[in-house]
Amino acid sequence: MTDSMFGNDNDQWVCPNDRQLALRAKLHTGWSIHTFQTERQRKAQTLEKTELDVIMSVIHRSEQLELIEQHRIGCLVERLENMRRSAMGNGLSQCLLCGEELGLLGSPSVLCLDCCMKVCTKCGIETTGTQKRVQWLCKICSEQREINLLLNGM
Structure with missing residues (x-):
């Protein structure tokens, strides 16, 4: 049974x-x-020795590519942290990144979609949303999105 x-x-x-x-x-x-x-x-x-060698070379190459990708992501994270540290403005009356005065007498400003801070058009990145509308992101939020995409893709 x-x-x-x-x-x-x-x-x-x-x-x-x-x-x-x-x-x-x-x-x-x-x-x-x-x-x-x-x-x-x-x-x-x-498996024959040549087949095992091919398999091992593919695994080794994959590990090397993974190390290169981790290094690249590390550089992007470091660049993002440097950008955050060097932000000069308050995001309300000044550009969050460069500190330039915003408003009628200053540079034109846009509102970052993610952090809701104001940046000048030089420090903002224009993108299109799901409804084909123009949306703006500050460079910090744009970099953060790129890193999140890379990390979620792994």
């Missing part, structure tokens, strides 16, 4: 160890292996 519920000795499934799971995750293969295969079947399924 238990053989029909849980399988018999010829049909056992075994969970692989952590090392095998990590490799299988990188290769996007299954998570378990059938254990009753004969030695000949296993040898027929083994």
Whole structure:
């Protein structure tokens, strides 16, 4: 009775160890292996050295690209933090970023969609929204959106 519920000795499934799971995750293969295969079947399924070399080179290249992308994101985050630190205005009567006076006698201003602070048109970035309307973002919020897109895409 238990053989029909849980399988018999010829049909056992075994969970692989952590090392095998990590490799299988990188290769996007299954998570378990059938254990009753004969030695000949296993040898027929083994990869040749050249195939293993190709697989390892792909994994190595992927890891290198991931490191490069992490470095690039780190540089973007650092640039964003520098921009926040160097902001000179109050965002009400002055441009948030460059500190230039805004209003009738000063530069024309726009309101940032995300932070609701005023910036001059030089420090603002014009974008289109979902309804094809022109919307403005300050450079800080624009950079923050770009970083969020990169992080959510990973």
